[in-house]
Amino acid sequence: MKVEIRNIGMAFGSVRVLENIELGVNAGEFVCLLGPSGCGKSTLLNIVGGFIPPTEGTVTIDGEPVTGPDPRRIFVFQERGVFPWLTVEQNIGFGLFKQSDAEKRERIAHYVQLVGLRGFEKSYPRELSGGMKQRLEVARALAVNPDVLYLDEPFGALDSITRLQMRRELLRIWHAERKTILFVTHDIEESVQLADRVVVLSARPGRVQSIVNIDIPHPRDLSDPRYIALRDEIFGEIGLAHQV
Amino acid sequence: MSEHRNVERVVLPLVVGGLLLFLWHVAVKVSGTTIFPSPLAVTKGIRQLPHLGAYVADSLLRVGFGYGLAVLLGVPAGLALGWWSALARAANPLMQMLRPISPLAWMPLAVIWFGVSNVAPIFLIFLASFFPVVLATMNGVRNVPPMYMQAGRNFGLSTAALIRRVIFPAVLPRVLVGLRIAFGVAWLVLVAAEMIAVDSGLGYMIIDARNAGKRYDLVIGGMLIIGVIGLLLDTMIRLLERLKFVRWAFHE
Numbered sequence: 001m002k003v004e005i006r007n008i009g010m011a012f013g014s015v016r017v018l019e020n021i022e023l024g025v026n027a028g029e030f031v032c033l034l035g036p037s038g039c040g041k042s043t044l045l046n047i048v049g050g051f052i053p054p055t056e057g058t059v060t061i062d063g064e065p066v067t068g069p070d071p072r073r074i075f076v077f078q079e080r081g082v083f084p085w086l087t088v089e090q091n092i093g094f095g096l097f098k099q100s101d102a103e104k105r106e107r108i109a110h111y112v113q114l115v116g117l118r119g120f121e122k123s124y125p126r127e128l129s130g131g132m133k134q135r136l137e138v139a140r141a142l143a144v145n146p147d148v149l150y151l152d153e154p155f156g157a158l159d160s161i162t163r164l165q166m167r168r169e170l171l172r173i174w175h176a177e178r179k180t181i182l183f184v185t186h187d188i189e190e191s192v193q194l195a196d197r198v199v200v201l202s203a204r205p206g207r208v209q210s211i212v213n214i215d216i217p218h219p220r221d222l223s224d225p226r227y228i229a230l231r232d233e234i235f236g237e238i239g240l241a242h243q244v
Numbered sequence: 245m246s247e248h249r250n251v252e253r254v255v256l257p258l259v260v261g262g263l264l265l266f267l268w269h270v271a272v273k274v275s276g277t278t279i280f281p282s283p284l285a286v287t288k289g290i291r292q293l294p295h296l297g298a299y300v301a302d303s304l305l306r307v308g309f310g311y312g313l314a315v316l317l318g319v320p321a322g323l324a325l326g327w328w329s330a331l332a333r334a335a336n337p338l339m340q341m342l343r344p345i346s347p348l349a350w351m352p353l354a355v356i357w358f359g360v361s362n363v364a365p366i367f368l369i370f371l372a373s374f375f376p377v378v379l380a381t382m383n384g385v386r387n388v389p390p391m392y393m394q395a396g397r398n399f400g401l402s403t404a405a406l407i408r409r410v411i412f413p414a415v416l417p418r419v420l421v422g423l424r425i426a427f428g429v430a431w432l433v434l435v436a437a438e439m440i441a442v443d444s445g446l447g448y449m450i451i452d453a454r455n456a457g458k459r460y461d462l463v464i465g466g467m468l469i470i471g472v473i474g475l476l477l478d479t480m481i482r483l484l485e486r487l488k489f490v491r492w493a494f495h496e
Contacts, residue, residue, distance in 0.1 A: 049398070051394060051397075068397075069394070069397045069398040069400075070398075070400070071398065071399050071400040073398075074398055074399070075394065075395070075398050077391045077394075077395070080389070080391065081391050081392075081395055083392065083395075083410070083413070083414075084492035084493070085413040085414070085416070085489040085490065085492060086413075086489075094399060094409075095399035095400070097405075124488065124491070124492060125492070126491075126492045144399060
């Protein structure tokens with residue numbers, strides 16, 4: 001097990017947000033945390049990332065307890081997380097302050113290429129589209145060569161076409177770099193398109209309601225009966241009929 | 245399009261200025277006043293003034309020192325107060341009490357402490373510009389989006405590196421706004437301070453012109469020079485807002 005979440009509980013004052021969360025994530029696995037707004041899935045990701053200490057329970061990574069944020073595990077926010085005062089290459093190089101200049105340059109060039117920002121190295125974030133900013137943030141995270149990525153609704157602010165493209169991009173990068181990914185979303189389709197396993201959280205206080213294995217190889221065909229069956233299973237889990 | 249905007253930004257203000265000068269001239273001629281000078285008389289008076297360059301230099305020097313000191317001390321103080329909220333809670337009542345006191349109220353004390361010297365107006369200008377700089381910086385730090393700090397921590401930055409590489413660049417646009425406000429106040433205070441504590445500078449020139457022989461052409465000339473220099477310096481500070489690493493906060 002890469003990431004082990006044991007009996008995590010969280011309360012803000014008297015409000016119980018998370019209860020008895022148990023979850024193991026394998027190295028290289030793509031896991032989505034799915035749940036309705038306010039179910040505590042972002043809180044859970046922040047706990048796993050070491051930004052908030054839990055009220056109960058422990059998180060270990062490679063057997064080592066998490067006590068704070070760590071450059072081996074990088075958190076990716078919505079696109080607003082990039083630093084607006086730095087250019088594309090300065091953003092990507094932000095975490096590379098321990099590397100030599102030559103290595104820094106090489107890594108920046110590599111990740112500029114990987115996320116398709118060639119030609120924009122000297123641009124500032126305000127000159128980029130939302131999707132480009134998001135790719136920039138992913139590149140900044142990957143540049144420090146973490147083994148785990150935490151993504152907190154990273155595509156939530158993008159339009160639906162860009163979002164689809166970004167999912168494909170993320171999967172391509174995931175295949176290339178083989179990181180362990182924990183991805184928070186409230187979008188059922190998104191979780192079924194991306195994840196190896198979808199962890200469905202109940203409404204507050206959040207608990208693990210079920211874990212759905214998405215046993216469809218990539219690239220996934222969105223009209224495949226298996227895709228539709230799994231999607232509908234999760235719709236059912238959340239208590240929604242899949243009709244508008 | 246951009247040509248059209250240049251016309252609006254340069255030509256229109258010049259037209260308005262010219263029109264006002266013309267009205268001023270006509271008003272003086274029509275009323276036949278002997279006290280209030282015409283624009284031409286003001287120009288002539290200023291040209292005859294022997295010390296004008298030295299006065300402007302003295303005034304700029306005082307503002308340079310007082311304001312420069314306020315920026316050098318105010319930005320770090322604001323960073324510290326924004327970062328350590330306990331410090332801010334301790335200092336805030338005192339600052340809120342000192343802030344509404346006009347810097348000019350300190351003038352008698354400044355004269356006792358520093359006598360008739362350059363130090364008195366420099367001290368007053370420092371007082372006037374220090375608080376706007378501190379407050380703008382402090383509020384800037386408090387309003388840095390938490391995710392910037394979270395990201396900084398995530399990449400393993402020490403507290404010192406976090407302040408230098410994340411907090412400082414993130415607050416810089418707000419600091420620049422504070423610098424502009426502080427400069428405006430400093431320039432206002434300068435003139436008043438020079439009317440009392442010293443015997444040179446643009447403020448002194450105005451009060452001296454009146455006392456020495458009711459030279460209202462020089463009074464108005466002094467006022468115009470103060471206005472024009474203030475405008476020029478404000479424009480220079482505004483140019484800082486176009487620097488690449490702060491532009492994100494000002495445009496689009």
